[in-house]
Amino acid sequence: MRKVFLLSMLLCCLVGIATAQTRRLTGQVVNNENGSGLPSASIMVKGASQAAVSDQAGKFAISIPSGNVVLVVSSVGFANKEITVTNQTSLTINLNPDSKALDEVVVVGYGEKKKKDVTGAMSSLQSKDIVRSNPTLAAKAIQGQVAGATVTKASNRPGAPYAITIRGENTINNSTAPLVVIDGLMGGDINNINPNDIQSMDVLKDASSTAIYGARGANGVVIITTKKGVSGKPKVSYDGYAGIKYLAHIPKLRTTDQFYKLNYTDRIAAGQTGTVFTIAEQAKIDAHETTDWVDLATDPGMQASHNISVSGGSENTTYRFSGGYLNEEGNVLYTGFKRYNLNAGLDSKISDRIKAGFTSYVTYSDQNWGSQESLRGVFRARPTGTPYYKDLANPSQNGDIDVNGLAIWMGINDKQVPNPLSDIDPTTSKLQTKTINAIVNGYVDINIIKGLNFRTSLSASHLGQEIGDWRGMWSKSQIGAKPRTQLDNKKTQSYTIDNILTYKTDLGKHKLDFTALQSAFYQRDEITTIAVKDLPYNSYWYALQTGTITAQGSSLVERTLSSYMGRVNYAYDDKYLLTITGRADGASQLAEGNKWAFFPSVAAGWRISSEKFMQNQSLVNNLKLRVSYGEVGNSTVNPYSTQASLLNTGYDFDGVAATGFAPLNLANKDLKWERSKELNFGLDFSILKSRLSGSIEVYDRNTVDLILSQKIPNLTGFSQVTANVGKIQNKGIELTLNSVNIAKQDFKWTTTLTFTKNDNKLLELYGDGQLVDKGNKLFVGYPIRGNFDYKFDGIWQLVDSNAAKVYKQVPGSVRVVDQNGDGQISSTNAIDDRTYLGTQLPNWLMGMTNRFNYKNFDFSFFIYYRNGVQYSNSTLSGTFGDIGNRYNSLASLDYWTKDNPSNTYWSPFVANPYRSAINYQDASFLRISDFTLGYTLPQSLKTKLKMSNARIYAQVSNPFIFSKYTGFDPEFNSAIYQDDVPSVLVTMGLNISF
Incomplete structure (x- = not known):
């Protein structure tokens, strides 16, 4: 018993001694210029393993050995600092912004x-x-x-x-x-x-x-x-979130009462025959009951992402492995996207002169887009329709059919729009894409002598994709016919070998950096396609042998690129900078004599802030002027553009049908690269002790030898040939600003703003003086991607009856501009009242991110604005269709009647040959999104939990969008084929590291 007592006392003493050897130190790392806390600063005990990281407010807690110790404190953008700690238990560490x-x-x-x-x-x-x-x-x-x-x-x-x-x-x-x-x-x-x-x-x-x-x-x-x-003990990190996507920004559709007024009351008032409704529809009308097809076809969608990584290593070898999973459900039923990824990387210093490593990345994704027609059908179906067969008042009246409990014609005498719930059903329609992508890169880096390095690397990728498109018996495209399907298999493989020799030398005020490169690239693309009809059962894209083949084919495209490059970087006194680059490429796509091209560039910089005359001032921290000129090529040309190709065709051979080949296109052995030449001026700046920094760019880029199809005389046997015959200019200005608006000890507000203004102009077309190509909507002197049509000028009103007669129009018709004032609207080559209306390219863009930090809390949001895009609204012209055809449509379409002389939308009860003019709309928009509120656990709690980082957050994406555009989303023009509804995403997330 005595021995036990003595042993216990000895252990207590040892524990006390061990405890006495360490002590707890707390404090805060701050910016010496403004007193604001510095998050993620590193605090390490010099010569020992103890370390800590500051939280969002710059606060930290660390266990240090007893006695005098030296702390090494560092933060990105600030000079490192060493501090000797004696008997303090708390201290404030001031770091100065680093000129480095x-x-x-x-x-x-x-x-x-x-x-x-x-x-x-x-x-x-x-x-x-x-x-x-x-x-x-x-x-x-x-x-x-x-x-x-x-x-x-x-x-x-x-x-x-x-x-x-x-x-x-x-x-x-x-x-x-x-x-x-x-x-x-x-x-x-x-x-x-x-x-x-x-x-x-x-x-x-x-x-x-x-x-x-x-x-x-x-x-x-x-x-x-x-x-x-990164070298050090293994670090395990998790980043993940889960949330819900709610339907948002959806145009309102007509109710049953509004639909009845449009198609019966107003038609009668216009002297036309009102729509004859079926018994099933009339029952809905009498009950003032509206079928909400959007509600039936959609649901909130779940979205979740989980990512975990492990990294660490020794002084000579570092590693990182990660895995990720994403599941994004669509709002349209039975749609979604899943992605799985694995990443591995290893870098090792084999000897004092040799380094080697690799990175590998594998991604598998499964994209289920459901039916191409489902959402479009939802917005075209009448509000008077009956979704389910059992609810039909008189199913025999319109020959309705029970398909899995659905009324395929919805009790309506209209065979153009079947029940959209049938198309949504994955046993009826399914469009699915499965993709696997693998990337591997390995390298060896050899230090030959001081300053001279040789690096060789091999990169390889494989992309495999399977696309299945299934249309069942009761899909819109089949409607009673046996199922059909199409299966596409795509495979792309590429390899790149780079051999790089670099030499760096420092001769006092002179610094030189030479780079030489030899590179070889190879890519192989394979595609096989098969389409089958008359399948006996729902086999999707399997058991294709049971149907009738309607199309099949395969293709192989190979391309290679051989390159040599040299680059010289020169700096004098860290103030005057010069970069000269030259690269020669030889590509297999082009014919002999044009395969090789040389692309030079030169750039110079002047660090004005390093000049003596800038030293005795405190306003400007950094100021650098840049100017550059360079030439580059476009290698995305079709690999066989220079060659003549053959077309499989039928012909009559002595009265018997035969199959043979005929020339498809004319070869052009003179085809060469599209080439861009660009002049750029730039200014980098930082002022007010780095409270405001950024860059300004002004550029002028001219792309010559555009590859286009040029018309040629028919006597050649061909109508056109691919040739270098155009020229495009892009010039503009770019601005990036970073500001520290407020920087207090517990509160910080920063803003990042970007601005882009680009003017696109077609300078030359076909090289023969031709100024207009109406068929391709190309106009010299205007941007490409243009809209060419009649210009909307309102709606003909009753007081304009006589003027409308001149143009063979009546009140309620779309009025367009008579460009030449000749009293007629024409679209011939000689006289054409169509004109250039606008472009689908943006005029300018703006993005702004605001970030706020208060103690352990952080908040941010994002603003994005796009100006100047014009779309011919595909949703308006296609999905909502012609309201005169009695499809459902936007409730906001303020159509013309005698009692409602609207000047915005035409009457559905009169002829409207120019109604397409109304579809052109300004698609500028302002989006306010990504509202994020986060909280980082205090350092003391993270220390207790043995965590290096722990943050929870909530985020709301896409809650606000402002636009005059009446389509679903002004960011893109969609007739909502293969589309989903816009949504607001609300998520909760967690970031932790051990």
């Missing part, structure tokens, strides 16, 4: 460069900027956050891709998408990568920046760097 903040490294293509040394036009987004709005697709993060970039979604369907253009559209027939480089792999798909795995996105905009990519850089370059491991 400009030494932040950005990716510029085949290398990195300090931000202060950048001479071209580029923008960078870091991880926190990318995940700010919880985007399901990474491209969304660029919208409004990168000046010069236009990002537009294709539809509201879950998983629908975003399109990106940088500094306007440089081509007419070819792709305007920028080159995407993912961890060195050229040609990646930005929509296939999980935003949570991205460390940074660097957007290269001017030709001097993109010339390093030569024939692939004409549309700009987006360089994506995925997250890498």
Whole structure:
């Protein structure tokens, strides 16, 4: 017993001694210039393993050894500081803004460069900027956050891709998408990568920046760097959220009473025959009962994302592994998007001279878009329709059919719009895309001698896609016929080998950086298609042998690109900067003699703020003037544009039908690259002790040798040939501003604003002096993507009866402008009253993010404005159709009658040959979105829970949108085929790290 007692006392003493050896220190890390707390600052005990990270208010708590210790404190954008702690239990640590903040490294293509040394036009987004709005697709993060970039979604369907253009559209027939480089792999798909795995996105905009990519850089370059491991003990992080998508911003449709007034009361008043309603419809009318098809076909959708990563490593080897899952349900029933991704990366210092590593990324997605017609049918179905067969008053009157309990004709004598609930049913219609994308990049980096490095890398990607389109017996396209289906299988494989030699030397005030590159790229695209009809049962796109083949085919496209590049960066006294780049590309797409092209660029910078005459002032912290010129090419040309091709065709052979081949197009061995030449002026600045910083860009880009189909004399046997015959100009201004509006100890408010103004103009067409191509809506002197039609001039009124007769019109008809005043509306080549109305390209864009921090709370929201886009409203002209055809339509359509002399919408009871003119609408819009409120746990609590970070938040996306556009979403023009309704997303999320 005595031994036990003595042992217990000894243990207590040891514990006491151990406890006495450490003590708790609390404090706050602040900005020495304004006293505001610095979040995410690192506090480490020098020579020991103890470390802590400050919270949103800059506060921290750390266990330190007893006695005197030295703390090393650091924060991004601030100078590191070492502090000796004696017997203090609490202290405030002041950090000074670091003049070396400009030494932040950005990716510029085949290398990195300090931000202060950048001479071209580029923008960078870091991880926190990318995940700010919880985007399901990474491209969304660029919208409004990168000046010069236009990002537009294709539809509201879950998983629908975003399109990106940088500094306007440089081509007419070819792709305007920028080159995407993912961890060195050229040609990646930005929509296939999980935003949570991205460390940074660097957007290269001017030709001097993109010339390093030569024939692939004409549309700009987006360089994506995925997250890498950091040496230290393993760090486990989780980022996830869950939420609900609610229907929002949906146009109101007519009620049964409004529909009856339109199609019966007002028709009778106009002297026409009123619509004859069936017994089933009349029962609805008498009961004033409206069928809400939108409510029946939609539901709130769940959306959830879960991402977990593990990273760490030793001094010589670092690693990072991550996995992610996204589930986005559509608001239209039975639609959704699921994505699974795995990411692995390893970097190792094998010896003092050799480094090696790899990154691999695999994504699998399943996109179920349901029926192409379902949503369109929902908005075209009459409010007098009866959804379910059992509720029909007299089903035999219109030959209605019971299909799984649904009334296929809804008790209506109209066979154009079947019951939309039937099309929504996945046993009736289904459109599904399954995609697997794998990317692997491996490298070896060898330091040959001091300053001289050789790096070789191999990147490979595989994209496999299966697209199935099933139309059952009671889908709109079949209606009683046996099912049909189509199956497309697509496979794309690409490989890139880069050998890079770099040499850096520092000769006092002179700094030189040489880069030489040899690169080889190969891509193979395979597509197989089969379409089958008369399938005996619902087999989707399987058991195709049971039906009748209606179409089948396959294709193979291969392309290669061989490149050599050289780049020289020179800096004198860190004030005068010069970059010269030249790249030669040889591409397989073009014919001999035109395969190779050389793309040069030169850029210069002057760091004015480093001059002696700027030293004795406190207003300007940084001021750099840049100018650049570069030439780049467009390599998205069809690989076989230069060759003649054959068409499979039938012909008569001695009275017997035979199959053979005929020439499809004329070869053009002179076809060459589209080429862009760009001059850029830029100014980077930081003033008021970095309270306001940003950049201004002014550019003028001319793209020559546009590839278009040019008409040729019929005596050649062909009507047209692909040739280099056009010229486009894009010029504009870009502005990026970062401001610290308020910076107090417990409160901080910052704003980031981007502004983009781009003027697009077609300068030359076909090279023969032709100024107008009405068929393709191309007009020299105007932007491309133009609208060409009659100009709406209101509605003919009763007082205008005599004037309307001159144009063979009557009151209630659409009035258009007689451009030449000859008393007639014409559309011939000689006399044409149609005119250029506007463009589908934006005039200017603005994005603004506001962030607020109060102690441990953070709040932010995002504003996005787009101006100048004009659409021929596809929803108005297609989905809601011609209200004269008795389809449901917008309740807001204020149509003309004698008792309601509207000047905005025509009468459905008179002839309207020019009614398409009313569809052209301004699609400018203001969206206020991404309201986010977060709370970071106090440092003391995180320490107790052994967490390095813990934050919870709530977010509301897309709650407010303001626009005169009457379609579903002014961001894109849709007749809501394969579409979903707009929605508001409300989520709760969690970010934790151990």
